[in-house]
Amino acid sequence: MSKHVFFVTCPKGVEYLLVDELAGFGLVHLRNAPAGAWVEGELAAGYRACLWSRLANRVILQVADTGARNADELYDGVVALDWREHIPAKGSFRVTFLGQNEAIRNTQFGAQKVKDGIVDSIRGAGHPRPRVEPKQADVTVSARLNRGRLSLGIDLSGPSLHMRGYRTDKGIAPLKENLAAALLMRAGWPTIYADGGDLVDPMCGSGTLLIEAAMMALDMAPGRRRENFGFEHWPGHQPELWLELKQEAERRAYEGKQRRLPVIAGYDQDPRVIATAWKNIQRAGLEGLVHAEARPVADLEKLASMAENGLVLTNPPYGERLNERRELAGLYGELGQAVMAQFPGWRLGVFTGAPEFGKSLGIRSFKQYKLFNGKLPAQLLLFEVREENAMTPRDPEASGRVQPGIVNEERAGMLRNRLRKNLKTLGQWARKQNIGCFRLYDADMPEYSLAIDLYEGRVHVQEYAAPKSVDARAARERLAEALAVIPEVLEVDPADLVCKQRQRQAGTSQYEKREASGDYFPVHEHGCVLRVNLRDYLDTGLFLDHRPVRYWLQTHAAGKRFLNLFCYTGAATVHAAVGGASRSLSLDMSNTYVDWARENLALNGLDARKHVVEQADCLSWLADPKTRRQVFDLIFMDPPTFSNSARMKGVLDIQKDHGTMIRHAMERLASDGLLIFSNNFRRFRLDEDLAEEFEVEEVTGSTIDRDFQRNPRIHRCWHIRHRA
Template sequence: MGESRDTRFEDCEFFATCPPGVEGLLADELRGLGVRKVRPLAGGAAFYGKPAVGLRVCLWSRLAGRVNVVVGRVDARDGEALYSGVRDLAWEDEIAVGASIAVRAHGTNDELRNTQFTALKVKDALCDRLVEARGSRPDVDAGRPDALIEVRLKGARATVSLDLSGRSLSRRSYLDASDGAEAPVAVAQAAALLAALDAAALLEKGWGLLDPAADDGILVCEAAAMLVDQAPGLVRDRWGFSGWARTDAEAWDDMLAEADNRLEAGLERVLGAERAAYAASDAPDQESVAVVGLSESSPAIARARQHLRAAGLRAVASVEAASGDAAAVERRLGAVVARAAGEGAALVVANAAPPSRDDDARAVAEQAACVAAARRAPAGSRFGFAGSGAFASRFGAAPEKRFALGVGRTEAVVEIFAVPPREPAVILVPNPAGGTELSVEVNDAGVAQFAARLRKVARERRKWAAREGVACYRLYDGDLPEYACAIDLYEGAAESEGILYAHVAEYAAPKSVDEALARARFEDVLAVVPAVLGIRPDHVFSKARVRARGGGQYRDAGGRSYVTHTSEDGLICEIDLGGYLDTGIFLDHRTTREMVGKMAAGKRFLNLFAYTGVATLHAAAGGASSTTTVDLSQTYLDWAARNMEANGFPAVLAAERDGRGAAGRRGGANRRPRHELVRADAVRWIQEARRERRQWDLIFVDPPTFSNSKAMGRRTWDVQRDHAELLIGVSRLLAKDGLAVFSCNLRAFKPDTEALVRAGVEIEDITASTIPHDFERNPRIHHCYLVRRAVSAEAGADA
């Protein structure tokens, strides 16, 4: 094959990746770095140049996620063609001697359907080529390879590349192990937003920058790095091009030296020579720094300052505690532009929280803070936000520039404005702590009617809850049609004692209601709730609630978990206010659970479709001799186990007990623990328990309205269609004089009494006595029945 040649000065084809929507900005950035032949493509930009060009992009690009160099394109119609094409590539000119490798494959076609097989074929071809060229195989290191080979299939062709980045360039050096997967996304969004504003040029002119929703300071770090001309990859400790044979080490050393000199010059320009020497550890002069972030969260401020410190930028940027005082914001804006070189303008920029997150009330508060700051910025300022796309309505004007950034759950909308926002609608809300009324900025002053209604009901409910010892309850349930949502209040318990939380579930607006109007109204609800109830915005959690078939299935909230505890009847209950649509405790069944607890003394208790096992908790506390808790979800069973453990009733999973998940085996009853958890499809499990002639004295049955869970196979569940068969099966598990409590949330539910009577099942409607006071406004919130076996059916019950 001949000797390896010096390839360091041959042209290469590169591809830099970026989030969707950023391709044009990335192409402009590459041209600004002196790169030629740049072509924006979906998901990135292709460019061409000497090997050193790729290294320069790795060091300086703020927008690229990864930089790959294309090794070749080969036939990939099947495994043999792929192997042959990859083996023909001159890997001895690409892989450095002694470098370890790994291969990562993406995509499939009719013949190559498994990415692991594809990667294996490429690895074998590469290694065989190097054995022939060099006489030895490279080591394979799947975790931390020196050279990572990327293979992307598109139809019958494969593009084979070498990843020069090593890991995402958005994983900046100031991030650490505690920064999760969301942090690089936030970096990419911040960098794109700043690029769309041409922030680097404006900061160089002397503009100040204020981030009124700084959170953990990522945008502030990115802006501060621009201010002092710090290369994003300057202190990065590991690169993918360390295993690339074409890497020009001399050129790379020159690039690092140039980047060091530019940073030193930037620090001196911003700080002066004396302070620049201490920039890495020096604290900022808060009255002189030109880049400032504000946050209401003390932990977020601490985290932001740590990021600035790790980036060596603590002396040139500041993250401070926010103040709702308009004059304080105006003073801060004046301070950040005080260093301006003639123009005296400011950038008001924020990577604001997107909608449909678990902390939407916090997002609304952040948006309001951004708009308030923009309103007080000096004339000629510019404003840019990445978030839900709601800023146009708040500004009252179309944005100068607007584009979507990213896809799916990471998508944000970038909006750029050159004019300040309109004056807002403001309502006054009585301060729950007393004193001066609170001013709340809203989209529509008509929300004052909602605020008055919520305040009136909250005052009555809090008195009732204190009198009855209720810690979590409903405050509002679509009382006003224009503000269609349910609002529940939770008092914290255990480690959260003394903390109040609100959970706001939005109902889907009718198709006749404009989507933008519905969103604006919900934003107003989220702005009003913390003020009226006296709850911190970050303790108000919101979800979108969309009814599906049967009225009982809802879209997954898709938020981040926020786990804490509340109490019911003195029992500690774990709740997740963010991760799921429902929190882990159905408040409308509070009275039913209390009834079950009182009935359970000395009884064998069975809980079917148990969810998080709160009914089991009541039964155990009520003195049940034993409990069996059945649910199809391991997540909910684990949750139930934690609830039981927290209250001194340790429960054992059936699979842990005997290695099986079934109802139990003959002769195994003596081995059963007092509190047993069973993962199973409750409908099928009932049949197995009947065959084994197991019996319980008290059974609680609260099935979903509809389910098509994958774990059920091809079968679906519909409570109206299937309840008779379910209750007949449940009745056969009842001991003599046993009783079942059946509840469901289908508002139009009607029991099939004829079928049940024919099967010897008696059913008694007790719904009215199970509706709690806080749900009396909607007496059809659920149905509840007592179920018994008829005396005449006792003898042949299992026939």
């Protein structure tokens, strides 16, 4: 049989598990992609992935790869293909489209061009026009645009493969079925049940983990009860082959029930949710094989019939979905106590978007896996339930929350006076400069090692981590005093004050989500509107120290082509565009910040066709010879000090890599253009050879505004030009 190439998608963070699973179906790994993998194999292996994959979302059969640098090239590539092989005569089709480039910025436009090409190809061959059905189509054509190439395929899946058909009723914030399967695999369930172990979920919700665990143990194909797949009306479909695979799945499901069945039990304190779990268990054909009952975590007990080894795996609430963070330490503590008492020798797995509460369990974790629950970063924490792994439980909320209160009135009075003085002088200056956000206080007094920033009526306080020589209790007392004084002097509601501890950040941790309040609000700077969020990240979405650089861009960007590398939330792009930049391209590796940047541009009424924001690894983009054709008059590059994100092909070390990045950026800079290079690494030294190749001028002094005069080393900045 002939070989085919398939693109198989999966939840983010599950790619490596997916590759191993697909290999078991006879599919050879070609390369990974974000949230998916390219593989090769026979059509039977693709069918097997649709039927048996516990991790995949979609299986897409590759049809062709064609140039798509612009709309005409895309259309020409599509119309040249013989679509009669893939669209049934008198049948219907639809197109899903992902990706964009400079010429094709809208997915609806891209999908329309693909549809036009398919229709014209079929009509040009003398056949009737096929119907386009946006929902219930016979065949779905998948089009994925990336770097000027269009990948075209047939979606063999139909509805996403995570939809097994057993879950029509859902509990609160349910796990998707394929994510539940990934958690079970990461937690070692296949090995545990093979060794005679059992499974318990103390907070089972609608029962997804229980059902997926049972289907694994019983060798039941996850797609066995699905009613339709995307390939069933595809002209290349081989019904006999598919029937053979389905019969094999039925035989294996029957044989699976003949061997030893693990005990699989789930509990939840909400009887309504347990009723939903029972319905899902029945629809999955697991009635009598999976147990669920209403019971709180504190009353968790090991059944007499359970083995000496097993897995406790659960997805407890973590504040994002239930807004109960203050109660979470108690809940996690109850879970840890119950598991230690009832399940010694077992393994515990906790999947949570608030991994800091893992410390409240009172057990040392031996492994952590970073995953995503939808778009929310989360972790799977694994523990071996043994006495030697016990530890004192800690409440991360209590340890991080300091109640306002004055211990030393004289000392607090000194802070009060300093804040009033700064507010008078800096407040007047900010109003005259048309600045809505500024730094009011930056560790002016050694007793109060804080940075205090004002954001138009709200306050962002960062406590610099005290050195080990400072008594922790004394540091907390002073912070408590500051939290009492700040709202009083600034006349703000304490609820509008956010306090964080600022420490040395590793990797991308400064950009990682800390909370999930969704509390975004607009602020103003030199006539621009920008969204900020004081709560959910270590930083707020606006680097206040770069304000002079942004204003310089605003006043010098008229008529210029602007490139913003490592764009973060796109504030620099907003200023350049408001200042009259003819077009701009902004790149960042984080989808969160790409979306944020687009929202900032939209807030200012800027044309998304002229001012494009794309998700990209800037290191790879700069190294790609294909991007050198793009020329810019003005480039701003403010990279992180270090990054080892999973999205990147390598590691970014600003000291080691800046010379190469600057040289690559200069290849895209017009002959009379300007590159503004900045970073905040305190020990940074600019590559001396750059001054031999280019005109290099350090301009740091002019980029430190009045509110940052106490901390002039907060960043460094250079202007770099081509030599005449």
